[in-house]
Amino acid sequence: MKKDYTVVGKNIRKLDAIEKAMGAATFTTDIKLPGMLYGKVLRSPYPHARIVKIDTSKAEALPGVKAVATYLNTPRVKFNTSATSTFTIPPLQPVEDQYVFDSVVRYVGDEVAAVAATSKKVAEEALELIEVEYELLPTVFDPLAAMKEEAPSLHHCEAGKNVPGEKIHIEMGDIELGFAEADYVFEHTFKLPVQKQAQMETQAAVAQVSVDGKVTVWSTTQTPHPSRRILATIFGLPYSKVRVLNPPYIGGGFGVRIGLSAKAEPIALALAMLAKQPVKVVYDRKEDFIASDTRHSGYVTVKTGVKKDGTFTARKIMGILNSGAYCSWSAETPGVLGAMGLSIYYCPNQMYDGHSVYTNTTPAGAMRGFGNPQGMFAVDSQVDIIAEELGMDPMEIRRKNIMRPGLPWVLPYPCQSSGLEECMDLGAKAIVWDQRGKQNQDSDTIRRGIGMAIGTHVSNAWPFCGDYSNAYVTVQQDGSIQVASGVPDMGTGTITTLSQMAAEVMGIAFGQVGITFADTESTPFEIGSHASRTCYASGTAVVAAAQDARKQVFEYAANMLEVTPGELDIENGIIYSTLTQEKNISLGQVAMEAHLRGQQFIGVGRIIPQNAPPYLAHFAEVEVDTETGKVRVTKMVAAHDVGKAIHPLIVEGQLEGGLAMGIGYALSEEIKYDDRGRQLNNGFHKYMLPTAMDIPELEAIIVEAEDPTGPFGAKGVGETGLVATAAAIANAVYDAIGIRFFEIPLTEERVYRALKERK
Amino acid sequence: MKKDYTVVGKNIRKLDAIEKAMGAATFTTDIKLPGMLYGKVLRSPYPHARIVKIDTSKAEALPGVKAVATYLNTPRVKFNTSATSTFTIPPLQPVEDQYVFDSVVRYVGDEVAAVAATSKKVAEEALELIEVEYELLPTVFDPLAAMKEEAPSLHHCEAGKNVPGEKIHIEMGDIELGFAEADYVFEHTFKLPVQKQAQMETQAAVAQVSVDGKVTVWSTTQTPHPSRRILATIFGLPYSKVRVLNPPYIGGGFGVRIGLSAKAEPIALALAMLAKQPVKVVYDRKEDFIASDTRHSGYVTVKTGVKKDGTFTARKIMGILNSGAYCSWSAETPGVLGAMGLSIYYCPNQMYDGHSVYTNTTPAGAMRGFGNPQGMFAVDSQVDIIAEELGMDPMEIRRKNIMRPGLPWVLPYPCQSSGLEECMDLGAKAIVWDQRGKQNQDSDTIRRGIGMAIGTHVSNAWPFCGDYSNAYVTVQQDGSIQVASGVPDMGTGTITTLSQMAAEVMGIAFGQVGITFADTESTPFEIGSHASRTCYASGTAVVAAAQDARKQVFEYAANMLEVTPGELDIENGIIYSTLTQEKNISLGQVAMEAHLRGQQFIGVGRIIPQNAPPYLAHFAEVEVDTETGKVRVTKMVAAHDVGKAIHPLIVEGQLEGGLAMGIGYALSEEIKYDDRGRQLNNGFHKYMLPTAMDIPELEAIIVEAEDPTGPFGAKGVGETGLVATAAAIANAVYDAIGIRFFEIPLTEERVYRALKERK
Incomplete structure (x- = not known):
C-alpha cells in the first residue's frame, strides 16, 4: 500500500549540507x-x-x-x-x-x-x-600456508591452526542428494584481493x-x-x-x-x-x-549442481579469508560471505564452510559489503559460466533461480519482499541487454561487452551479530521535536533520513526536527552505523519513539478536543479528527497546554530489528583494449530494490558511491605485499582508486518493494552498491574478449597477460 | 520509618569537588x-x-x-x-x-x-x-509613589497603576470575625532593602x-x-x-x-x-x-489579632514590593511572601494582599527566599512584639501557634510533616535559650542579647508557577548507570545529590553513576535549579526514572533466576532473592545478558511534584556596641527540618551559606540610589557583603521529619537558611538594647541613630 507522504520520499536538503559546503562542519582533526x-x-x-x-x-x-x-x-x-x-x-x-x-x-x-x-x-x-x-x-603471509602445521602460530586458536573464532558452517537440505540430482556440477575457485576503504x-x-x-x-x-x-x-x-x-x-567509514x-x-x-x-x-x-583494517582477501570456491534446464539443485560454497595479524571482524565476515552467497538464489540443497586465517599482514576487518562482494564475485561469475555451458541467457538462468518471497533459505528471517525481478527487467532495459552479442565491434583493438550480476544484502547486523536500537523523541513546547539516537552520520545522510522519518510520523515539517546523535552521554544505547542498518534499524527505533510520542500527543489532544484518540490524525502540525472537520488543534498548542499542566511528551523507542533483503541487479558495459589490457567501464546501470527510498537523492548517492568502489574492486584496487610483509602501495599515489575520469555514466534505478519489517518499507542501502559490481564487470569483460577471470582486480597487467597467454 | 541507606545520607565527595579544587572546572567565561x-x-x-x-x-x-x-x-x-x-x-x-x-x-x-x-x-x-x-x-523610584495617579507609567498595566501582572489575594476563614474575636490587635509596617545576590x-x-x-x-x-x-x-x-x-x-545563582x-x-x-x-x-x-535582578525591596504590613493567652485569631499581611523597571519575577514574588508569611503559624482567619510596583530602578527578581525573607522579617519581628506585650516567652507564643501537620492553611497542598518543634527545642538548647535576659552585661558599652525566629519555605515552585521534571536513567552494559536531568548544578551539590539518589534506588555504588545535566539537547524538559526544588523535584524525577529502570532490571533478573520480581532486592550491585539466599546475580551480569539479547534498561521519570514544607528555627546571639551602633552576631544556631539530608555536608553548606546571606541582609547589605536613579554602591567595595570576619560560629542542626512526598523524605533546603535570619537577629538586638527596628539592614548608622534618638 503506497501512501502519500509529506516528508518521506522527498529530496530535502541534507541537514549537514550547508555546514559541509561552507567548511564549517567539525571533524575529529578539527x-x-x-x-x-x-x-x-x-x-x-x-x-x-x-x-x-x-x-x-x-x-x-x-x-x-x-x-x-x-x-x-x-x-x-x-x-x-x-x-x-x-x-x-x-x-x-x-x-x-x-x-x-x-x-x-x-x-x-x-x-x-x-x-x-x-x-x-x-x-x-x-x-x-x-x-x-x-x-x-617466523612469518606467514598467505592464509592457505598459515593453516599448515609448520606455519608459525600467531595466536592461540581453538578452531584450527591460526583460525580466529569458530569456523562457520551453514546447511540447508541435503547437499549430497542435491549434487546427485544434478545433470552437471561446476566447481571453480576465485581469488580476492586486499581492498582498502580509503575513506x-x-x-x-x-x-x-x-x-x-x-x-x-x-x-x-x-x-x-x-x-x-x-x-x-x-x-x-x-x-x-x-x-x-x-x-x-x-x-x-565504509566499515573501517x-x-x-x-x-x-x-x-x-x-x-x-x-x-x-x-x-x-x-x-x-x-x-x-x-595499520587500519582492510577488506578480507582470500579464496572462494563455489560448487553448483544444475539441471539441464538450468535449475540449481545444489550449491556449496567454501571461503577462506585472510584475517591478517588480528581478528577484528574475521570471525563474522566469512558468515556473511556464505549466507549472502547462498541466499541470492533459491536452491533446496546448500552448504557453506568458511573461516578466516591469521597471517602476518595488516588486519582485515569490516568493509562495505562485509564478505558479500567476495562471495558474489565468485557466485555470479560462475552463474555466467553455467549459463554459457547450458546455452542459456544470463538473464534467463537467473530469472529461473532467483530467491522469491516465501521460499526457504538459510537465513533465520523470512524473505518477505523482493523487487529483484523488476530490478533485472528495468536494468536490462536501461543497458539495452538485447544488444548483448550484437555490439559494434568496429575497432581493431577495442572489444565491447555487456555483463550483469545480481545480489542481495542485509538491512542490519543480525543474525551475524547482535543488533538493537533505542531512541528518544521529545516534543518541545512549541511542537517542534528533538530526536536522540546514538547513531553517527558518516556522510551517509543518516541524520537527515532519521529526521525525515520522525517528521513524517509526527506529522510536522522537516525543519521542526532537531537531532542529537553519536554521543554516548546524550543517547541511549545504539549499535552504530554499519551493516546498512542506520535507516532500517536506527530508523525503526526513531519511528517507534515518534509513534510513542505521537500516541501520548493524541491521547492528550483527544481530551482537549473531546474526541477519541483513534480518530485523530496529524498533518502539517495540525491534529485533526478524521470524523469531524471542526475538531482540530496544532501540535504546538497541545504541547504548550501539556507543558503548562506539567507534562512533556517523551517517546522512547526500543527495538530489536528484524532483517530484510535489499535486492540489486547490476549491468556493466565495458570496452577492453586488447593491445594494452585496459578495461574501461563505459556505462553501469544499478537497479536496486531499496524497499522505500526515504530520501531518493541520498539513496542514489549511496548506490553511485558503491558502484565506484565496486569498479575499483573490479579493475584496479589491491594492496600488495613484498616478501618481507611490507605493503607495496600504501598511499593514494600507488593504490589505484578510480578517479572521476574512471567513472562512467552511472544510472541508479530505484525499485521500491516495500518490506513489512522496514520503516516505511525501507531496507538497507549502504552497501548494496558494490555487491555485484565486480561480477557484472568480469562478466562484461568475458562478453567482450571471451576470457574468464578467476581473480580480480582486472588490471591492465592481468588482462594483458591473459590476452597474451590466449594467443 | 528510617531505613539504612548505603549511599543516601552519606557525605560522599562531591562530584565537582576535584575539578573545582584543581581549577579545571569550566565556567561560561572559560x-x-x-x-x-x-x-x-x-x-x-x-x-x-x-x-x-x-x-x-x-x-x-x-x-x-x-x-x-x-x-x-x-x-x-x-x-x-x-x-x-x-x-x-x-x-x-x-x-x-x-x-x-x-x-x-x-x-x-x-x-x-x-x-x-x-x-x-x-x-x-x-x-x-x-x-x-x-x-x-519623568521618573519615579519609590513603589508607593509609583502607584499614584500623577506618577509616570512605565508600562501598560491592567491590574493598577504600574502594577505588573495581577494583584495577589489570599484568604482563609473570616478575617473580620478573626479580628473581632481577638483580645488585642497589632499592626506594624516594615521596610525592606534592596539586597543583591552577589553571586x-x-x-x-x-x-x-x-x-x-x-x-x-x-x-x-x-x-x-x-x-x-x-x-x-x-x-x-x-x-x-x-x-x-x-x-x-x-x-x-541565588535566583539571579x-x-x-x-x-x-x-x-x-x-x-x-x-x-x-x-x-x-x-x-x-x-x-x-x-543591570541584573536584585531582591525586591518594599513594604510589608502585618496585622495580627491575638487572644490574651497568645492564640492567634486573625492575621492580615499586605505587601508592596518594588519591581524596578521590568517585571521579571515581580508577579510571583508577592505571592510567596504572602503564602509563606501566613503558613508558618496556624491561624484560622487569614488574608493577604500584595503586589509589585514598577519604578525606574534596577529590576527586582528572584533571590534566595523569593519574598519569604521579607515577609518573615515582618511576621516574626511582630510575634516578638506581641509576646512581650502579652508577657510571654517568644518560644512559648510560637509553640502555641505554629503550624502542625493536618491543620488547614492557605496552601493547596497538605502539611504532612513538621520537625519545627524539634528544631525549636534543639536550637534553644544549643543557644542556651534559658540564659536569655540573664546574659553577662558587664561591659559599659557592649550589650548582649539573644533572639529567635522561625520559618518555613517550599520544596519547589508550585503553586506559584508550574513545576515538573523528567529524567532518564539508563543502565549500561556493565551495570553502571547514566542519569540525565536538565537541571544545572550552581555549586549546590545537585549532581552529587541526584547521583546519590539514583545509586541508592539502583542499589549500586556511587562511583558507578554518571550524570548528564544542564543541556537542552541531551535531557528531557526540566524546569531548572531554583525554588529549593532540585533535590525534591528533580530528585523525584531521577528516583522515578531509577525505579522504572530497576523494575525492568528485576523483571529481567527474575526470569534469569527463576524467581518472582517482587522477591528481589539489590545491594552493592548484587540482585538477590529475599526468599532464597542462593538466588543472586550482579546487575552487570543482568545488564550484559539483556544487552546480548538486544535490550537496554531505560528508565524514564516523569513527575509533577507535590510540595512539602521544610521548617527552621534560627537563634542569634548578638553584641551591640552602644557607642558605635555596631551589631556583631556572636553565634547563630540554625535548626532545620530538611525531611532527609541526602548529603548532610551539602545540607550544612546550604544552611551556612544561607545564614551568611541572612546576616548580610540583617546587618549590612543594601543597594541605595541617588535622586537621579543611580546606584550608590554598585561594587563589592561599597556593597557591604559580610566577609569571613563577620561570620560568627554557625551551628547547623539537621532535623529529619521525612515527608511522604519527598524523595527519601527530603524537602527543599536551598533557601531556608536565610528565611528567618534577619528576624532572629533583629529580635536579638531588641533583647540587647530594647530597640525595635522596623527596617533593615541594622547598619551602624541606623542603630547609632536609634540609640541617639532614644537618649
Whole structure:
C-alpha cells in the first residue's frame, strides 16, 4: 500500500549540507583543546618479532615530550578493535587478541610505542629516539600456508591452526542428494584481493581525562556506544565514566571503524592518562593503509549442481579469508560471505564452510559489503559460466533461480519482499541487454561487452551479530521535536533520513526536527552505523519513539478536543479528527497546554530489528583494449530494490558511491605485499582508486518493494552498491574478449597477460 | 520509618569537588571558540528616557568591530528575562514587558546598544562612539509613589497603576470575625532593602550560530530548558534548533538567573546573528549590580489579632514590593511572601494582599527566599512584639501557634510533616535559650542579647508557577548507570545529590553513576535549579526514572533466576532473592545478558511534584556596641527540618551559606540610589557583603521529619537558611538594647541613630 507522504520520499536538503559546503562542519582533526598534545606511533618494521628490549629514556628526555607509552606502562587487557566484543551473540565468544601495545608484533605497522608531545614534529623526533631490540620470528603471509602445521602460530586458536573464532558452517537440505540430482556440477575457485576503504578522513581520536578521572573521547568511530564499551573495558572504568562521541562529523567509514578507529582511541587515551593532558592522535595516510583494517582477501570456491534446464539443485560454497595479524571482524565476515552467497538464489540443497586465517599482514576487518562482494564475485561469475555451458541467457538462468518471497533459505528471517525481478527487467532495459552479442565491434583493438550480476544484502547486523536500537523523541513546547539516537552520520545522510522519518510520523515539517546523535552521554544505547542498518534499524527505533510520542500527543489532544484518540490524525502540525472537520488543534498548542499542566511528551523507542533483503541487479558495459589490457567501464546501470527510498537523492548517492568502489574492486584496487610483509602501495599515489575520469555514466534505478519489517518499507542501502559490481564487470569483460577471470582486480597487467597467454 | 541507606545520607565527595579544587572546572567565561568575538553593552545613564536618535556609524567604522546591535536591528518580540513566561500557570498570563533593546530606557543601566568586536577593548572603545540623543522622561523610584495617579507609567498595566501582572489575594476563614474575636490587635509596617545576590560569577553567555542557523548558547542560566524557550521565542526559531547549556558549571545563582542571565544570552545571540561569528558577553561586576535582578525591596504590613493567652485569631499581611523597571519575577514574588508569611503559624482567619510596583530602578527578581525573607522579617519581628506585650516567652507564643501537620492553611497542598518543634527545642538548647535576659552585661558599652525566629519555605515552585521534571536513567552494559536531568548544578551539590539518589534506588555504588545535566539537547524538559526544588523535584524525577529502570532490571533478573520480581532486592550491585539466599546475580551480569539479547534498561521519570514544607528555627546571639551602633552576631544556631539530608555536608553548606546571606541582609547589605536613579554602591567595595570576619560560629542542626512526598523524605533546603535570619537577629538586638527596628539592614548608622534618638 503506497501512501502519500509529506516528508518521506522527498529530496530535502541534507541537514549537514550547508555546514559541509561552507567548511564549517567539525571533524575529529578539527578539535583543539587547551593543553592538547599530539600523539604519534612507533610501528614495527618487521612482520613478526618479539620485543626483547625497549628503551624510551632518550625519547622521554626530549623537550616537549610529555609521555611515552609502551606495553610496559599501558593496560594488559586484551580486546578486539572491532565492535564484535560488544555484541557477539552467545554462545559465541568474541575473539579478543590485541593489547594497546604488546611485546610481540605481528605485522609491519603493528604498534610498538607512542609518544605524546607538544607538537607533531617533536613527537615524530621522539619516535626516532626510542630504541627497540627485536627478535625476529617466523612469518606467514598467505592464509592457505598459515593453516599448515609448520606455519608459525600467531595466536592461540581453538578452531584450527591460526583460525580466529569458530569456523562457520551453514546447511540447508541435503547437499549430497542435491549434487546427485544434478545433470552437471561446476566447481571453480576465485581469488580476492586486499581492498582498502580509503575513506577521506584517516583514523583519528582526541582523548581527554578530567582531573577526577572522567574520560571523554572524540573520534572517527562509526559506533560510539560500542567504542565506549571497549575503552571502558581496556582501562577498567565504569562505562558511565567514559564518554565517546563524534565531533559530530566523520569523513567516511565504509566499515573501517566499526568499534575503534584502528587504535587511535586507546592510544590517545593511554597517552592522555600518562601525560595528564588531552592528546590527539591522527593517523597519516600511510598509517591508515598499513595499520587500519582492510577488506578480507582470500579464496572462494563455489560448487553448483544444475539441471539441464538450468535449475540449481545444489550449491556449496567454501571461503577462506585472510584475517591478517588480528581478528577484528574475521570471525563474522566469512558468515556473511556464505549466507549472502547462498541466499541470492533459491536452491533446496546448500552448504557453506568458511573461516578466516591469521597471517602476518595488516588486519582485515569490516568493509562495505562485509564478505558479500567476495562471495558474489565468485557466485555470479560462475552463474555466467553455467549459463554459457547450458546455452542459456544470463538473464534467463537467473530469472529461473532467483530467491522469491516465501521460499526457504538459510537465513533465520523470512524473505518477505523482493523487487529483484523488476530490478533485472528495468536494468536490462536501461543497458539495452538485447544488444548483448550484437555490439559494434568496429575497432581493431577495442572489444565491447555487456555483463550483469545480481545480489542481495542485509538491512542490519543480525543474525551475524547482535543488533538493537533505542531512541528518544521529545516534543518541545512549541511542537517542534528533538530526536536522540546514538547513531553517527558518516556522510551517509543518516541524520537527515532519521529526521525525515520522525517528521513524517509526527506529522510536522522537516525543519521542526532537531537531532542529537553519536554521543554516548546524550543517547541511549545504539549499535552504530554499519551493516546498512542506520535507516532500517536506527530508523525503526526513531519511528517507534515518534509513534510513542505521537500516541501520548493524541491521547492528550483527544481530551482537549473531546474526541477519541483513534480518530485523530496529524498533518502539517495540525491534529485533526478524521470524523469531524471542526475538531482540530496544532501540535504546538497541545504541547504548550501539556507543558503548562506539567507534562512533556517523551517517546522512547526500543527495538530489536528484524532483517530484510535489499535486492540489486547490476549491468556493466565495458570496452577492453586488447593491445594494452585496459578495461574501461563505459556505462553501469544499478537497479536496486531499496524497499522505500526515504530520501531518493541520498539513496542514489549511496548506490553511485558503491558502484565506484565496486569498479575499483573490479579493475584496479589491491594492496600488495613484498616478501618481507611490507605493503607495496600504501598511499593514494600507488593504490589505484578510480578517479572521476574512471567513472562512467552511472544510472541508479530505484525499485521500491516495500518490506513489512522496514520503516516505511525501507531496507538497507549502504552497501548494496558494490555487491555485484565486480561480477557484472568480469562478466562484461568475458562478453567482450571471451576470457574468464578467476581473480580480480582486472588490471591492465592481468588482462594483458591473459590476452597474451590466449594467443 | 528510617531505613539504612548505603549511599543516601552519606557525605560522599562531591562530584565537582576535584575539578573545582584543581581549577579545571569550566565556567561560561572559560569558553573560547574559534573566531569568537567579545560583546559589550551601552547602558542608559538616565533612569527614564526616549531614544530620539541613535547613530552607530562611527562605532561600526572602528576596525575590529563586527556588529552593533540596537532596537533598530534586533527582534521586536517582547519577553520576560525570568522563566515566568515558560511556566506561569493558566489562566494567569506571563508579563512580557522587555525587548532585547527598546527605544525607551527605564532605569540607569538599561540596554541601549551592544557591540561585538575582536577584543573587549575595541568593543568598549566602540561603545563610546555610539551617539545617542535622549529625551528625558519623568521618573519615579519609590513603589508607593509609583502607584499614584500623577506618577509616570512605565508600562501598560491592567491590574493598577504600574502594577505588573495581577494583584495577589489570599484568604482563609473570616478575617473580620478573626479580628473581632481577638483580645488585642497589632499592626506594624516594615521596610525592606534592596539586597543583591552577589553571586561569584557574573552574568555571562556565549552564543554561536551555525552556518545553517542552528543556535547554541552556553550560559550561566539556572534553567537551560526555560531559557531555550525564551530565546527561541525572541528569535523566532523552532525550540529544537536552539540548544542552551551550562558549560557545565555556574558560579552561583541565588535566583539571579532563573530564565535568562539578565540579558547576556539574547544580547550575545543578537550580536552573533549580526556578526555571523560566535560572541561572548560577560557582565562586569558593575553591570551585574546595575543591570541584573536584585531582591525586591518594599513594604510589608502585618496585622495580627491575638487572644490574651497568645492564640492567634486573625492575621492580615499586605505587601508592596518594588519591581524596578521590568517585571521579571515581580508577579510571583508577592505571592510567596504572602503564602509563606501566613503558613508558618496556624491561624484560622487569614488574608493577604500584595503586589509589585514598577519604578525606574534596577529590576527586582528572584533571590534566595523569593519574598519569604521579607515577609518573615515582618511576621516574626511582630510575634516578638506581641509576646512581650502579652508577657510571654517568644518560644512559648510560637509553640502555641505554629503550624502542625493536618491543620488547614492557605496552601493547596497538605502539611504532612513538621520537625519545627524539634528544631525549636534543639536550637534553644544549643543557644542556651534559658540564659536569655540573664546574659553577662558587664561591659559599659557592649550589650548582649539573644533572639529567635522561625520559618518555613517550599520544596519547589508550585503553586506559584508550574513545576515538573523528567529524567532518564539508563543502565549500561556493565551495570553502571547514566542519569540525565536538565537541571544545572550552581555549586549546590545537585549532581552529587541526584547521583546519590539514583545509586541508592539502583542499589549500586556511587562511583558507578554518571550524570548528564544542564543541556537542552541531551535531557528531557526540566524546569531548572531554583525554588529549593532540585533535590525534591528533580530528585523525584531521577528516583522515578531509577525505579522504572530497576523494575525492568528485576523483571529481567527474575526470569534469569527463576524467581518472582517482587522477591528481589539489590545491594552493592548484587540482585538477590529475599526468599532464597542462593538466588543472586550482579546487575552487570543482568545488564550484559539483556544487552546480548538486544535490550537496554531505560528508565524514564516523569513527575509533577507535590510540595512539602521544610521548617527552621534560627537563634542569634548578638553584641551591640552602644557607642558605635555596631551589631556583631556572636553565634547563630540554625535548626532545620530538611525531611532527609541526602548529603548532610551539602545540607550544612546550604544552611551556612544561607545564614551568611541572612546576616548580610540583617546587618549590612543594601543597594541605595541617588535622586537621579543611580546606584550608590554598585561594587563589592561599597556593597557591604559580610566577609569571613563577620561570620560568627554557625551551628547547623539537621532535623529529619521525612515527608511522604519527598524523595527519601527530603524537602527543599536551598533557601531556608536565610528565611528567618534577619528576624532572629533583629529580635536579638531588641533583647540587647530594647530597640525595635522596623527596617533593615541594622547598619551602624541606623542603630547609632536609634540609640541617639532614644537618649
